[in-house]
Amino acid sequence: MNKGGQGGMPLEVQHIRSALLREFQHRISMDDFKKKDPKEHETALLSRAVSAKAARILADCNSDEAAAGVIDGRDDFGIDCVAFSASGSELWLIQAKWKDKGTAGFDTEAALKLVHGLKKFDNRDLDHFNERLQLLADRVHGVLRLPTCKVNLVVALMGDGRLSAETRNILDEAAQEFGGLGRTVEYQVVDQRDFHRAIREDLEPQPITLRATMDREWYTRETPFKAVIGEVSADQLASWYGGKGDGAEHEKGHGERLYDRNVRRSLGLTGVNQTMVDSMLEDPEGFLYRHNGITVQCDRIEQEYHSKRAVGQPTTLTLTNASVVNGAQTVTSAFRANEINPEAVAEAYILVRIISLEGAPEGFGRSITKATNTQNHMERRDFIAIDAVQSEIQKDFRLSLDKEYVFRRGELDPAPESGCSVTEAAMALACMHRDSSLAVRVKGSTNALWIEGPGGAYTRLFGQQPGAQQIWRAVQVFRIVRDQLTELRTKLAGRPAAVADNGALLVAHMVFQRIGRGSLDESDGEWNDVLAGVPEQVLAVLVCLISMVDTLFTSKSYVTSTFASQERCAQLVAAVLSMLEGGTGPESPMKRKALLEGAVQSRQRRPQTVRLLVDYEAIKDSTPLEYAPSAAEELAIGSWLDADPRRRRASWVNDRKTPILWEADGRRYSPTGLVSHIWNEADWKEQWSAVQGPKQWRVPGEGTLVEIAERLWRRIAAGDGMEDRNLE
Structure with a gap:
């Protein structure tokens, strides 16, 4: 160079x-x-x-x-x-x-x-x-x-x-x-x-040294390995993350490096973390009772006493090469709360378990990290299990419909024809609600379904207990809309596809409005007629929606943010429903399909890699191939491959089914089949379930089979004069 x-x-x-x-x-x-x-x-x-x-x-x-x-x-x-x-x-x-x-x-x-x-x-x-x-x-x-x-x-x-x-x-x-x-x-x-x-x-990763003062309750254990467990003020944890003052090294903030040995780093200001921040600020003295505490690993613990040398007396611990292995969200939340109100955070205490790895066997620290990060946690949805309304709905399903309704997390969802879960029911009811903002909120996160109180989605959907028949029929419509959109989505590309992806719940909302709530009370025969007409409703709504996004907000608008805006979605709903009800939309099925075809992608989908390469003879027979394992594969089976250099070599045969001739045994395989065969022969017990053979065999100097196929397809799509061939 x-x-x-x-x-x-x-x-x-x-x-x-x-x-x-x-x-x-x-x-x-x-x-x-x-x-x-x-x-x-x-x-x-x-x-x-x-x-x-x-x-x-x-x-x-x-x-x-x-x-x-x-x-x-x-x-x-x-x-x-x-x-x-x-x-x-x-x-x-x-x-x-x-x-x-x-x-x-x-x-x-x-x-x-x-x-x-x-x-x-x-x-x-x-x-x-x-x-x-x-x-x-x-x-x-x-x-x-x-x-x-x-x-x-x-x-x-x-x-x-x-x-x-x-x-x-x-x-x-x-x-x-x-x-x-x-x-x-x-x-x-x-x-x-x-x-x-x-x-x-x-080049020079520096170990982290932390200091923790325990001036209240604590105790220590010396065997088989040293550990200290006690209460540490939350402002100390905040200083570990963000630092304080300009003084000694122990006051320097370490940020995300604190969690280098953790299974994950902090998740930012999530809903759960915001709750912790609020808890520290609103009731700092009670925080200790509401929180499980954190775990810190270090290479060595050095202990100093402020006065009397005894358990329970104020002490300061110096932790060499320390890492927070469980509690990253807590430490980060303490830092965020400290930025808002340091005085309140100084009053909050957290139970801290400090474990020294000095003298511990290899793998001991990793086992602690794994164990402390595989504990159950509560989600907002879990709390609906104690809502009597859900038990009543479950009984109504069994008595009125002879179907299942599950609402506790961890229960298996019933088969589609046998019933539904509370999540599917809530999604359907949110789309059926006359207020389109519920569908918009649910699109952002299904956690929004379980918010209670004034304006909360859960209260608006289940506050007045809906009947089993109403829920079940709403779910039936929701499923048909979802399935029809999935089918239509395969025909779309680019911006129309983005509208179909991002506007799926809004389409369901508009279909429900077109059907009307009154139809949910129809006799079984009339209800079946309603269901039969849903696919046509989906097509009509989607065609109008694709057109209306550009009409109202221009073709340069961001599709994602449009469907994340409650105000814009309300405008779209009003405009699309008005168009369809006023007869200015695509009134006939043929016209709807014609309009939809205008949004269909114009180019063919790229055929499967091997088929494309063989049909266009992009690689000559007997062209040498080499195995290109990933770093993980190399680590796992590299020695086995090197034991016989022929195991890394093959040659190309223009055959759709078995185009790779492996030099090691003289037999022919598909790209994926050969990679799988190599893994089995090498006795790789931890091999992945997914195999991507065309990405793992390459022509030296030209790239992998996938890369060669992509270049070929781009030339075909550009129409550079290549002869037409049958790719079907």
Whole structure:
């Protein structure tokens, strides 16, 4: 790699440059820069490495995962890297800038490009992105389908990170326009200081030392391993997280590093955590009685006494290489509460169990972490089990309908024809309610179903006990709407598909309004006629809804935020129902289908990988293939593969069923079949249930079978003169 550019490069930038090249030079693809000037090649590589490093910092992923998310290049639409949270509910869209002198900036043009990329994601318009993004498309769709997904717009700069007011306004407006009711967009800047701090932590991770003063009740246990259990004031926990003052090391805040040995980090300000914050502030003295406490692990405990050396006397503990292994949410909540009212938090106490690993056998600490994080917790839904209304509904179902109705969490849902759960019933009743805001709230999170009190969904749905027949018929309609939308959704792409995804509950709400509550009391014969007409109602409503979103809010509006807004949804409901009732909508089934076909995706779905490659003879017979195991596979079966080099080698045969000839035994397999066979032969007992063979066999220098198929399909879709072939 070219070492030029060191002259005039600040020392901190030199450190970052060396670390980025060391970590990503052989991980990030630079095939599109092979013929470019060496300096241009290095600048592009460093820019991509900056985006990958930002992904590592924010998404807590490894180097290979970060590099796999780099999509920078042609058709990236302002997004250089995509990263995902381990839970699959959070997405980072990163744009990066590199400057040798550490002066990279981010102007309004760059911000508009990033927002443009966000809009394409929101509209599910991913087909025009490059092939690197196509490999991630399924994961992107999976995140965006979640009602509580979070999207982070990230500006990663080799500079001081300062943005102009105009640039910040653009990003602020994008965040406000997209977000709402569980779905959020935020933007953040990762600058030169963040990168330098990250590479220092990578090279020299510093152990955390904590100090805890127990001035009330506590006791200690010395065998078989030292442990101290006692009460610690909540403001001390807050200082562990955020620090206080400018003094000694023990007062320095450690943030999320406190939870390095925990199974998860803090979850932010969730509903449960907000309850803890409120509890500390409203009744600090009673907090100890309402909370289970936290567990801290450390390598060593050093104990000092303030006066008398005895159990129960005030003492201060110094915890070397400490980590909170259970109670991350509690510590973070203490920090948040302390920001609001330090005096109140100082009055709250928490039971803290501190365990020293000094002299403990290997694996002991991990077993503690696992055990303390597998305990049951209460959810809001659990409390409805003690509501007498639910027991009465259950009896009504059995007596009136001879069907099952389950409402306790943990009970198995009945078969669809045999009954329903309280969750399905509540969803159906929320959609049937004349107030569309209930359907909007439920879309944000099903937790909204169980809120009691004035205006709470649970009270509005079950406050006056609904009859079993009303609930069951509402569930029947809800199921038909859901199934019909699923069928119609397969025919849609892009913005119409996004409307169908995000507006599903609103469609159900409008179908219920079209049917009318009175029909729920019809005789069985007449009710069957009502059910038979529901699919046609769904089609009519969906067609009008797709059109009305653009009519009311323009084609540039964010689909997600539109359906997260109670006000906008109310406007849509009024407009669609008025159109259908006034006869200005698609009045005939044929016209409805014709309008729907206008929203149907114009291009074919890509055929299955092997079929496409064989039918177009994209790979010549006898072309060498090599096995490309993941890091986890390599660790598990790498020794077995290396014992016979032929186990990693194969060749291609143009056959739809068994196109891979394995060199190790001379037999032919499907890509997935061969990977599964290798795992079994290697006796990998912890192998995954899911096998993705086409992604695990590659042609040297050309990529995996999936990557080759994606490139081929893009050429076919572009109509570059390839002959037509039968892909059916």
